Amino acid sequence: MAGWEVRPSDPRRAARVRWGLLLLLLAVPAAFYAGVWWQLRATQSVEVERQPMQERVIALEQELEQLRQRLVVVGSGEKVAQQANEQSRLTIKLLEEQIFKQQQDLAFYKGVLAPASRREGLRIRTFELQATDRPMHFRYKILLSRVGKDDKPLEGQLMVTVEGRQDSKAVSLQLAALTQDLPDQFSGQAIPFAFKHFQAIPEAGRFAELKLPEGFAPHQVRVRAEVKGEKPLERTFKWIDQE
Incomplete structure (x- = not known):
């Protein structure tokens, strides 16, 4: 059919x-x-x-x-x-x-x-500060780290300022200016960094020293990190209580 x-x-x-x-x-x-x-x-x-x-x-x-x-x-x-x-x-x-x-x-x-939902990249972990036995002299170190599995070095620069008041006026002082004539002084305004997972400034976890000018009353420290191709990262840290 x-x-x-x-x-x-x-x-x-x-x-x-x-x-x-x-x-x-x-x-x-x-x-x-x-x-x-x-x-x-x-x-x-x-x-x-x-x-x-x-x-x-x-x-x-x-x-x-x-x-x-x-x-x-x-x-x-x-x-x-x-x-x-x-x-x-x-x-x-x-x-x-x-x-x-x-x-x-x-x-x-x-x-x-780190969970996948967290943003990977640079972290400003701490700005550690200690008083010394000399007036207006302080010891400090900065700790940086990163989140993620990337082994490519993370490169950028830090701008650190100490904010406070002097003669009843708000003043911001660059860290480089506060380290002049001291053992770990900086040659420029920005502090370069390059690391894979963790970095201390100064190196090897040591403390560096800074000196505040007479009559300056510090309030906080502002740390700003810039990495090429990424948005700047910024954190503020309160100044230590000296009383």
């Missing part, structure tokens, strides 16, 4: 096609759950490595603070041997370098563990 066509039927071939489609449908969710399980195991492994390092940094910082307090007491006594004083200073320097190394490692792990 016109319009009719006879096609041979193969039950075994049809069964193989159905089984193949069934296996394909099962393989897609299985692969998805396997990927989720692997990512979870990898994150847990990094977290296990990070926790002891965090505890080590806390312990080192506590020991460093005790030594600093001891150094203040030692320095105030007129009959204390110069050798003991120098030994304390060397120990403090060693601890600062150890903490700096631990902070570098922690910065890397925090970048790996």
Whole structure:
């Protein structure tokens, strides 16, 4: 009859096609759950490595603070041997370098563990400030880090200003001007930086020194970071209470 066509039927071939489609449908969710399980195991492994390092940094910082307090007491006594004083200073320097190394490692792990929803890139972590036994002299250091897994060095520059009042007027002083004639003085207004995961200014976790002019009452420190191709990042830090 016109319009009719006879096609041979193969039950075994049809069964193989159905089984193949069934296996394909099962393989897609299985692969998805396997990927989720692997990512979870990898994150847990990094977290296990990070926790002891965090505890080590806390312990080192506590020991460093005790030594600093001891150094203040030692320095105030007129009959204390110069050798003991120098030994304390060397120990403090060693601890600062150890903490700096631990902070570098922690910065890397925090970048790996950061949720994908967080913006990756530069972070201005702290502007740490300490008073000294000399009027208007202070010790400081700046800590920078980044979030993300990119190993390409992050390059840019910092502009640091100390804001306050002098003669009842608002005044902003560049950090470079406050470090003149001091050991860690800056040659320009901007401070260049280049790092992968963590950087301290000055290097190796040391403290640098700044000197405020007479009659200047500081209020806060403004740190502005500029990275080529990105929006500037800015943070302010309150000046320490000297009372």
